[in-house]
Structures are given as structure tokens and as C-alpha cells.
Amino acid sequence: MLTGWKDFDDTLRTLDRLQRRFDVVFDPLERLAPAARVVRRARAAWPATNVFETKESFVVRADVPGLADRDVSVSVEEDALIIRGERKLPVPDGYRVHLRERAPVAFTRKLPLPARVDADAVSASLKDGVLTITLPKAREALPRQIAVKVG
Amino acid sequence: MNEVSTPHANGTAPAKAYHRRAAAPSVDVFENADELLIIADVPGVPNDGIDLQVQDGTLTLTARRLDLNESPALVREYDETDFVATFRIPAGIDTTAIAAETKNGTLLVRLPKAAAAKARKIVVK
Numbered sequence: 001m002l003t004g005w006k007d008f009d010d011t012l013r014t015l016d017r018l019q020r021r022f023d024v025v026f027d028p029l030e031r032l033a034p035a036a037r038v039v040r041r042a043r044a045a046w047p048a049t050n051v052f053e054t055k056e057s058f059v060v061r062a063d064v065p066g067l068a069d070r071d072v073s074v075s076v077e078e079d080a081l082i083i084r085g086e087r088k089l090p091v092p093d094g095y096r097v098h099l100r101e102r103a104p105v106a107f108t109r110k111l112p113l114p115a116r117v118d119a120d121a122v123s124a125s126l127k128d129g130v131l132t133i134t135l136p137k138a139r140e141a142l143p144r145q146i147a148v149k150v151g
Numbered sequence: 152m153n154e155v156s157t158p159h160a161n162g163t164a165p166a167k168a169y170h171r172r173a174a175a176p177s178v179d180v181f182e183n184a185d186e187l188l189i190i191a192d193v194p195g196v197p198n199d200g201i202d203l204q205v206q207d208g209t210l211t212l213t214a215r216r217l218d219l220n221e222s223p224a225l226v227r228e229y230d231e232t233d234f235v236a237t238f239r240i241p242a243g244i245d246t247t248a249i250a251a252e253t254k255n256g257t258l259l260v261r262l263p264k265a266a267a268a269k270a271r272k273i274v275v276k
Contacts, residue, residue, distance in 0.1 A: 051226040058225070066192065096183065099178060111226075129192070
């Protein structure tokens with residue numbers, strides 16, 4: 001009998017568990033090689049990225065928790081920004097695993113840039129697991145004020 | 152995603168509504184002979200944005216992002232949210248000795264086992 005939200009939650013959890021069982025049975029990839037599923041999931045675009053625009057620059061931000069400077073590289077090629085890196089996340093030595101939701105991932109993301117940028121002036125910083133890349137627009141991409149002359 | 156709201160103390164409508172969106176962080180849980188180790192992804196949350204409470208055998212984590220960027224984005228693949236999680240603390244943990252640290256947008260919480268709960272080898276005389 002359902003007596004409250006707690007029971008409702010338990011029911012949902014049970015359904016979720018059941019769903020996962022079914023996934024295992026019906027997903028050939030999972031059955032053949034459980035590890036393959038992790039790899040496949042990691043192939044989804046990671047890290048998720050937000051792009052903002054200011055008057056002078058584009059600002060790209062991405063959540064990359066666990067990454068240090070040496071784990072990530074940023075480059076600009078032609079009209080695209082490329083972010084590469086790897087989040088290894090090994091199981092700490094001598095520990096048993098109870099729960100593993102944080103996926104190890106090696107990634108390359110290529111983001112098309114909507115305008116020319118000054119590749120030499122691009123800067124990137126990493127703080128609290130958030131990558132921020134600032135790409136100043138190239139001169140020709142900056143807004144210009146056109147003086148209107150009185151004829 | 153849940154809404155985390157602070158109930159207003161006297162029950163009247165607050166002058167300035169305060170609520171922020173929160174999501175459950177991705178979490179790893181490890182164990183060795185001495186401790187349980189919880190690692191949670193909390194990107195954008197500095198040290199002083201973390202709040203950890205132990206009460207009634209439950210560990211509650213609230214992590215506030217301080218880098219919210221609400222300005223319109225050209226591309227938005229994710230929403231910046233706070234992180235909220237609760238963990239039931241198993242028996243045999245020394246709750247007075249729980250320690251936590253942040254590193255590169257991850258939170259490490261160490262829950263040491265109480266001396267009585269550690270595996271011991273019994274010497275046979």
C-alpha cells in the first residue's frame with residue numbers, strides 16, 4: 001500500500017532498477033562487453049559547453065570537474081575552437097567501488113566560431129572545474145560606427 | 152531537477168523571492184579498510200560554496216555555484232545549477248571525524264570508520 005511520498009519514491013526506484021535489468025538483457029552491447037557501454041556513453045559531447053558573446057569577444061564556458069591545467073588543451077584552427085583533454089579518474093588505490101557515476105572520458109570538441117577571432121589573443125583559464133575561454137573578435141568582426149555625413 | 156527554496160521564517164510572502172535550481176551531482180563512492188570516500192562533481196563551486204551537514208545519520212550536501220551566468224547565450228548546452236545530495240550514513244562511521252576538501256571542482260568527503268567497526272584480526276591463543 002502506498003502510504004506517502006517515501007513509498008512513491010521506492011516504487012520509482014524499483015521501476016528504475018527493473019528498467020536497467022531490461023536494458024542489460026536487450027542491449028547487445030551491454031551484454032557482450034559491459035565496458036563498451038561506458039565508452040559509448042562517454043562519446044556524447046563532453047564537456048557540455050555554453051557560448052556567450054560580448055561586444056569584443058566570444059566567451060566559451062564548459063564544466064570540466066576534476067580536470068587540472070595539464071589535462072586540457074585549447075587551440076584555434078581556421079574557424080573553429082578545439083578543446084581536447086582527458087579525465088582519467090582512476091579508482092583510488094586499495095579502494096572498493098560502491099558507486100561510479102563519474103565517467104572517465106577522453107574528449108575532443110570542435111566548436112565552429114561565428115566570426116573571425118584574433119587567434120593570438122585567445123586566453124583560457126580553469127577555475128573550480130570550469131573552463132573559460134575568451135576569444136577576442138578580429139578587427140574586421142568588431143562592430144563599427146558609420147558616421148553619417150550631411151550632404 | 153529540483154527547486155531549492157528557503158522557506159520564509161514567518162510564513163508571509165517574502166519581499167524578495169529566493170530560489171535557485173539544483174541538480175544531483177555525479178557521485179563516486181569508494182571504501183577501504185579505514186573509510187568511505189565520496190567524490191562528487193561540483194563544477195563552479197569554490198570551497199566556501201560547500202555546505203555539509205550531518206544530522207540523524209544523514210549527510211546533506213548543498214553546493215552553491217557562484218559563477219552563474221544568466222546572460223543570453225549563443226549556444227547553451229547546459230544550465231548552471233547548484234548541487235544537492237543526501238547520503239544515508241551507514242552504521243560504524245565516526246560522524247565527528249568526517250572531513251571534506253574541494254579540488255578542481257570536485258568535492259572529496261572522507262567518512263572514517265569508527266574503531267569498533269574496523270575489521271580486526273582475532274589472535275588465537
